[in-house]
Amino acid sequence: MSTDFPWPEPGDFVHGSPLPPPTEWSRPGLVMTFNLECPGCVSRGIPFLKRLHAEHGEEVNLLAVHTSSGHRRLPREDVEPTLVKFARDFARLPFPVALDLEGTFARAWQTEGTPHWLAFAPGGELLRSVYGSQDNAQTRLDYLLREWAGQPASSEPLSSPS
Numbered sequence: 001m002s003t004d005f006p007w008p009e010p011g012d013f014v015h016g017s018p019l020p021p022p023t024e025w026s027r028p029g030l031v032m033t034f035n036l037e038c039p040g041c042v043s044r045g046i047p048f049l050k051r052l053h054a055e056h057g058e059e060v061n062l063l064a065v066h067t068s069s070g071h072r073r074l075p076r077e078d079v080e081p082t083l084v085k086f087a088r089d090f091a092r093l094p095f096p097v098a099l100d101l102e103g104t105f106a107r108a109w110q111t112e113g114t115p116h117w118l119a120f121a122p123g124g125e126l127l128r129s130v131y132g133s134q135d136n137a138q139t140r141l142d143y144l145l146r147e148w149a150g151q152p153a154s155s156e157p158l159s160s161p162s
Helices: 039-056 076-090 104-108 135-149
Strands: 013-015 029-034 061-067 097-100 116-120 126-131
Touching: 013 076, 029 039, 039 061, 039 135, 061 076, 061 104, 076 097, 097 104, 116 135, 126 135
Parallel strands: 029 061, 061 097
Antiparallel strands: 013 097, 029 116, 116 126
8 A cells, every 4th residue: 555645744743753654664554543432442452552552652753643534523612622632631641633534645545444453564565454442453563562662572461551
């Protein structure tokens, strides 16, 4: 898949610093599309991404993109304040969060729903596209990040941060 796809504009980043497109990355990265109305995103996806940040945040780029794809389309003024409060005050996210108000980003990257994970190599090659937040999806992503970090695969069960 080409990386000539839409990427959030700097003004679409509502939490944290804007992240350039993967074609400009010097390290690998993981992007999760999510929606606050998605129970799996909020209860499993976001905590998993926070754990990945705690374990690999210095070695990889991490980004959460709130998308309307597969969900209700709401005006920015209805979404942004809630998303900012969630990211800043409730979840205290240590990585950037961007808005995909029209679902353009998610559709362009052919996501299957939320949460959906896109793993990129340095320079932008899409290495994996994984849908879901259950253990199987998390295990595949965890192994990939351990590989990137040069760590052995763990046989211990995955756990969410407290």
